[in-house]
Amino acid sequence: MYKIRLATLDDLSRIAKVHIDSWRTTYKGIVSQEFIDSLTSEWSEERQKSVITNQNKFIYVAEDISGKIVGFASGGPERMNDQLYKGEIYAIYLLEEYQGKGIGRDLFIAVIKKLKRNGINSVIVLVLEDNISAINFYESLGGLKVKEGSLELQGIQYKDIGYGWMDTSFLTV
C-alpha cells in the first residue's frame, strides 16, 4: 500500500535520497562510475527545489504506509522549446526494491493528469539509450520514440532518446 501526493519543500531531503539511491542502482554500468560517485544529496535537493518553487512545475511522491518516500516523479512545461510537445516528465525514480509493483505507472499518471489540468496534453520524456527497463516502461505506457539526442555529463556524451505522447487523453480515462 502506498499513497501518491504532491511534494512540498519538507520532502526535499527525502526525495533527494531516493534520487541518489536510484541513480546509483539505475546507471551503474551506463554512466561513468566517477560521475555516479560524485553525486550528492545537495545536488539533487537543489534540482528538486527549483522544480517545487516554480509555480508551473511540480513533484509527486509515493509514500508507503510508514510515510517513507519510495519514489517520485516531476513534470512541467517542456524545457527545450520543442514545437510539438508542450509538457515534459523531468524525472521519475523509484528505490530499486519498490520497482515493478505499479508505483511508477501511478506516479507517471499523476504527473500526466496534473499537466492536463494545467492545460498540457502532449508530453515528452528523455531517457538514456542504454536504460532499457525505463524504455520498456515508457513503451508499455504508449510512448513513441520521437527524438534522438545526447546528454553531456562531466565531459562525456551519452545518447538519449525522446519518448513522446502527442495526446495523453487515453492515459487519463
Ligand SMILES: CC(C)(COP(=O)(O)OP(=O)(O)OC[C@H]1O[C@@H](n2cnc3c(N)ncnc32)[C@H](O)[C@@H]1OP(=O)(O)O)[C@@H](O)C(=O)NCCC(=O)NCCS
Ligand atoms: C522506470 C520506473 C519509473 C518504472 O516504474 P515501475 O514501478 O518499476 O514500473 P511499473 O511496475 O509501474 O510498470 C508499469 C509498466 O511498465 C512495464 N515495465 C516496467 N519496468 C519494466 C521492465 N524493466 N521491463 C519491461 N517492462 C517494464 C511493466 O510491465 C508495466 O506494464 P504492464 O502494466 O503493461 O505490465 C522504475 O522502474 C524506476 O524507477 N527505474 C529506475 C529509474 C529510472 O530508470 N527512471 C527513468 C529515468 S528516464
